Amino acid sequence: MVTYDDSGNASAPTGSGRSGRVFSTRHKTIGLQYLWVSLASVFVGMVLSALLRMHASWPDSAIPFLGALETTPERFAAVRLLHGSLMVFFVLTAAPQLGFGNFLLPLQIGAEEMAFPSLNRLSLWLTVASLAGMTASFFRPLSEGIDLWLVSAAIFSLAALFSALNFCVTTITLRTSGMTLPRMPATVWAWFVNAILSMLIFSVLLAGCTAILSDRMLGSNLFSTAAFLAQQPANLVRQASLPVLWQRLFWYFAQAEVYVAMLPCFGIITHLVATFSRKPVWKERLVVLSICGVGVIGFCVWGYHMFATGMNPYAPLVFSVLASSLGVPATFLLASWLGTLWNARIQFTTSVLFAIGFISLFIAGGLSGIFLARHDLARAAVSQDFVIGHFHLVMGVAATFAILAGLFFWFPKLFGCRMNETLGKTHFWLTFTGVYFIFMPMHWMGLLTQSTLLPEAQRMALASAGKSIRTVVTVATIWTVGAQVLFAVNFFGSLVRPKTVEADNPWRASTLEWSIPSPAPEENFSGQAPVVYRGAYEFTEPSSDELAPQHLSPGLLAQKAR
Amino acid sequence: MPGTTSTPEIELIIERKNGGGGGKLPPGGGTGGGGDDGKKRPNRPNSPGRYYTGIAIGIISVLMFFMALASAFLVRKGGADWVPVHIPALLWVNTIVLLASSGTLELARKRLALSDVPGFRRFWLVTTVLGVIFLIGQVVAWRILVKQGIYLASNPASSFFYIFTGAHGVHLLGGVCALIFVARRNFDMAKITRTVAAEVTSYYWHFMDALWLFLLALMYLGK
Numbered sequence: 001m002v003t004y005d006d007s008g009n010a011s012a013p014t015g016s017g018r019s020g021r022v023f024s025t026r027h028k029t030i031g032l033q034y035l036w037v038s039l040a041s042v043f044v045g046m047v048l049s050a051l052l053r054m055h056a057s058w059p060d061s062a063i064p065f066l067g068a069l070e071t072t073p074e075r076f077a078a079v080r081l082l083h084g085s086l087m088v089f090f091v092l093t094a095a096p097q098l099g100f101g102n103f104l105l106p107l108q109i110g111a112e113e114m115a116f117p118s119l120n121r122l123s124l125w126l127t128v129a130s131l132a133g134m135t136a137s138f139f140r141p142l143s144e145g146i147d148l149w150l151v152s153a154a155i156f157s158l159a160a161l162f163s164a165l166n167f168c169v170t171t172i173t174l175r176t177s178g179m180t181l182p183r184m185p186a187t188v189w190a191w192f193v194n195a196i197l198s199m200l201i202f203s204v205l206l207a208g209c210t211a212i213l214s215d216r217m218l219g220s221n222l223f224s225t226a227a228f229l230a231q232q233p234a235n236l237v238r239q240a241s242l243p244v245l246w247q248r249l250f251w252y253f254a255q256a257e258v259y260v261a262m263l264p265c266f267g268i269i270t271h272l273v274a275t276f277s278r279k280p281v282w283k284e285r286l287v288v289l290s291i292c293g294v295g296v297i298g299f300c301v302w303g304y305h306m307f308a309t310g311m312n313p314y315a316p317l318v319f320s321v322l323a324s325s326l327g328v329p330a331t332f333l334l335a336s337w338l339g340t341l342w343n344a345r346i347q348f349t350t351s352v353l354f355a356i357g358f359i360s361l362f363i364a365g366g367l368s369g370i371f372l373a374r375h376d377l378a379r380a381a382v383s384q385d386f387v388i389g390h391f392h393l394v395m396g397v398a399a400t401f402a403i404l405a406g407l408f409f410w411f412p413k414l415f416g417c418r419m420n421e422t423l424g425k426t427h428f429w430l431t432f433t434g435v436y437f438i439f440m441p442m443h444w445m446g447l448l449t450q451s452t453l454l455p456e457a458q459r460m461a462l463a464s465a466g467k468s469i470r471t472v473v474t475v476a477t478i479w480t481v482g483a484q485v486l487f488a489v490n491f492f493g494s495l496v497r498p499k500t501v502e503a504d505n506p507w508r509a510s511t512l513e514w515s516i517p518s519p520a521p522e523e524n525f526s527g528q529a530p531v532v533y534r535g536a537y538e539f540t541e542p543s544s545d546e547l548a549p550q551h552l553s554p555g556l557l558a559q560k561a562r
Numbered sequence: 563m564p565g566t567t568s569t570p571e572i573e574l575i576i577e578r579k580n581g582g583g584g585g586k587l588p589p590g591g592g593t594g595g596g597g598d599d600g601k602k603r604p605n606r607p608n609s610p611g612r613y614y615t616g617i618a619i620g621i622i623s624v625l626m627f628f629m630a631l632a633s634a635f636l637v638r639k640g641g642a643d644w645v646p647v648h649i650p651a652l653l654w655v656n657t658i659v660l661l662a663s664s665g666t667l668e669l670a671r672k673r674l675a676l677s678d679v680p681g682f683r684r685f686w687l688v689t690t691v692l693g694v695i696f697l698i699g700q701v702v703a704w705r706i707l708v709k710q711g712i713y714l715a716s717n718p719a720s721s722f723f724y725i726f727t728g729a730h731g732v733h734l735l736g737g738v739c740a741l742i743f744v745a746r747r748n749f750d751m752a753k754i755t756r757t758v759a760a761e762v763t764s765y766y767w768h769f770m771d772a773l774w775l776f777l778l779a780l781m782y783l784g785k
Contacts, residue, residue: 115612161623168619173611199623207630211725220714220721221643222634245634382667 023125025117028520030124031103033416034094035379035407037131039491040091042400050081052076052479057474081149089156090131092261092353095403096268097536098127098163101191102338104415105167107513107520110176110530110551115169119162123327125201126159149214154209164202167195176512178532181551185511185536186274186281189288193295194260199318201256201300208249239370244306251305258395259369262487263403266291266333270364271536272405275339275509276352277344280537281561287336293329297322307375316375323373330366334359350424354405355410357432358398364436365394368443386446389439397435404428404487411494416519419494427486434480441469510549511536610758617762621769624733628773630728635722640785645717649782650706656699657778661690664771667764674760681746686760689767690741693734700731703710726777734770741767 022031054061055076106114114120133152137145171192184192211222223246274281281287281459303319337359346352368390411419448462450467505514512530513520530551541548546561638644670685683726704724707713714724740763 115616165616165619169612169616171758172615173609199619200626203623203626204630207627207634210729211631211634214714214725218714219723221716221718222638222721222725245637248637249630249634467784 023121024081025121026112026522027102027106027114027117027120029335030120031099031101033124034099034102034127035201035414037128038091038095038099038403041086041094043488045083045086046481046484048079048086049330049478052079052083053474053477057470078138078142078145083135084268085134085153086131088257088261089134090127091152091403092395093160093257093398094127096264096399096406097125097167097191097194097260100187100268100403100406100410101167101264102163103520104410104513105170105188105191106174107180107413107516107524108188109171109174110169110512110525110532111174112494112524112527112529113172113369114166116166120166123159123162124128124164126155130156130159147213150213150216153205154213157206157209157319161197161206162204164198165560167191167312168199171195176529176532180532182285183532183535185267186270186284186287186291187267190264190270190291193291194263197263197299198257198260198294201253201260204249205253208246208253211249212246228283246304248302252302255302255305256483256543257299258391261395261399263294265358265399266294268402268406269337269358270333270340272351272355272409273340275409275507275539276347276349276355277340278347278539279340279344279509280535280539281487282336282339282342283334284535284537286332290329290332290336293332297326297329302328304373304375320373320375326373327366327370328521334363338530349408350419350421350428351405351408353425353428354401354408356531357428358401358405360432361393361398361401361435364440365390365392365398371396383446385442389442389446392442393435393439397439409507410513412518413513413520415495417494418506419490423486423490424492427454427483427490430483430486431480434483435562437476438473438480440475445469508539508547510539512550514552516551570727583693586726610677610754613754613758613762614765621766625762625773628726628729628777631725632777634752635784637658637719638722641718644719647707647712647719647723647724647781650703651777652703652706653701653778656696656703659692659697659699660771660774663689663696664768666692667767671760671764674757682760686741686745690738690745693738693741693767697731697734697738703731710728723781726781730770730774730777733773737763737767737770 024030028525040116102114102120106112130152133148133155137148137152139145140148164305171184171188211220214220217225250443270281270287300321301319303315304323307316307319339357368386370389408419408424411417445466450468504517506518507514515530518524531553533553534548534550536550538548540546541557542562547556548557589774591692612704612706667686670689673679673681673685691769704727707720707723744756744763747756747759749759
């Protein structure tokens with residue numbers, strides 16, 4: 001009657017379905033594989049962005065490396081599409097949630113494995129297939145490429161759905177003894193809320209992709225109007241479709257996708273700020289509620305991408321109010337981070353620098369979001385450059401900073417050694433100044449060259465001013481991309497030549513992943529599940545100065561203090 | 563332990579007695595009276611709770627997929643080019659078949675609860691066959707429409723009809739695979755009991771059933 005697998009508790013490495021190192025079902029291997037996917041994607045994506053900027057500044061010269069491909073406006077659009085797809089899907093979605101999450105979630109809740117390891121492996125390889133598809137679509141002619149891109153996006157949605165299912169179930173059912181909800185680290189909360197959000201929105205993307213693929217390949221009329229098509233010449237029928245409905249479905253996904261990228265970063269930053277301030281998270285419950293709030297409101301604001309498309313005249317106001325109200329949980333989060341840092345003896349490691357950099361970028365980018373959330377302003381005064389500057393600061397670069405902060409912090413847990421701090425800090429300052437020089441002027445560029453409201457003469461004068469700003473942006477882009485060489489040297493150098501064997505808990509952190517050796521061993525907890533006795537961020541006992549990690553019983557702690 | 567019923571709790575106790583490796587305390591876990599606020603719960607990587615939670619979350623996700631299509635349907639149906647599809651009468655027969663399959667599935671589970679495995683297998687097989695009949699019936703309904711000259715590409719309403727029935731069919735096919743899997747799997751060595759597997763499958767199957775009723779009502783009333 002009782003048929004539990006006997007080796008279950010030990011989760012022995014002999015277990016089935018753990019074939020080889022590449023096609024492994026181990027959560028740590030899979031997490032690392034996601035991080036490698038992200039690393040490859042981020043470097044390609046960065047080079048593409050530099051090419052885009054160079055082309056914008058010097059449109060007469062051919063785009064380097066891409067001379068072999070045709071130089072048409074469509075090709076430029078394809079470069080942008082590839083840059084965006086790589087960065088959004090395989091860096092911002094993959095790294096903080098799937099990479100760090102897969103590696104660290106079971107460790108932080110005291111589990112041996114994710115709930116469904118084989119499903120986890122499946123979603124990794126679907127992600128890889130999707131990456132291959134999106135990259136290949138770049139090299140195809142545009143209409144064919146779009147079909148391939150849509151298929152890849154659908155595959156990625158499936159992968160994301162499977163992962164999200166795994167994250168939800170793991171967090172709900174596999175927490176170890178004593179790991180009650182209030183004791184969960186902020187990172188776990190963020191991954192959990194994010195997984196719920198992903199469950200909901202990637203289904204919508206999958207539905208949208210299914211429908212539009214059926215339109216494009218099978219000739220159905222889900223988005224396109226037959227009456228409209230009947231008037232078109234036959235060879236144009238494929239392209240002419242009713243885009244608004246597709247836009248709605250797409251933005252329903254895509255606006256929430258922004259928060260899918262950001263939520264795990266909120267978790268990581270909260271975790272790091274507390275750990276390096278050696279203080280409990282200020283108003284921890286409020287942080288958790290804010291993370292949930294971002295998830296809920298983020299789910300409801302898709303409409304504000306449609307201000308320019310047109311909608312029911314009452315709808316923009318609703319979306320505008322909703323989008324503006326995102327500022328409330330965001331402000332709570334900021335207050336908590338600053339409140340935790342306040343009066344703390346902060347250890348200025350590279351990962352703290354990146355965490356503070358994240359906070360700075362989040363404020364700077366978030367402020368311009370207030371203008372974009374206004375339906376009246378968004379339509380009239382703001383152009384594309386302004387939008388690009390806004391979301392790159394608040395989503396792209398800020399999330400990348402959070403990923404880097406996390407990478408410097410968990411590098412010992414991942415690989416057993418630290419990255420070089422001097423190189424890391426140099427890399428930080430170069431990148432930090434670089435991204436501000438790219439995206440702040442881009443806001444001005446957007447305001448200056450916005451032409452619809454200005455008289456003709458003024459517009460021409462401003463356009464020439466815009467040109468010099470554009471050059472500044474391009475130079476700053478090359479500067480920033482160049483600075484990443486330092487990161488590559490640091491990263492691969494640390495991997496190739498580990499300096500010393502690292503202490504198990506180099507940052508004196510209190511969560512469960514640091515209760516085991518670094519790098520994390522094959523079996524997470526050697527078959528003995530830890531018991532959790534306190535919250536994630538109670539760093540020291542009040543009576544003594546002894547570190548109070550989550551897994552140490554009060555009795556043992558008292559013994560140690562004596 | 564979220565999501566578990568009383569049966570797994572009993573199994574848990576038996577598992578402990580068998581010395582299945584669960585429930586060992588970490589070193590020092592019991593000293594100094596410290597363990598009082600952490601409830602002792604053996605770390606069971608194979609606890610059935612995950613399957614219940616998993617299917618519940620999976621169902622929400624599938625529901626979201628169909629809601630996205632349904633909302634597109636509602637938006638689209640206002641268009642001038644909307645030509646309603648006359649739902650083939652066969653669909654009503656199919657619906658009754660599907661409803662009956664949910665009934666036999668419950669009968670099968672009742673047999674299993676009474677430890678009547680042959681009876682369980684019989685009803686389970688009937689359910690599977692009814693599911694397959696439903697799928698075949700859907701394909702026949704498509705052929706009827708094609709004979710009438712209504713294709714996927716004919717007009718928006720027909721596109722939505724084919725997409726809804728097709729997407730539901732694919733999801734139901736997954737359910738049929740799950741039914742066959744549960745029937746054929748040797749549960750003596752498996753990580754979960756047959757009872758749990760049958761229950762989880764039944765949730766999905768009933769959900770597919772309800773989803774079909776919803777889609778049918780949408781297409782019938784929304785034409």
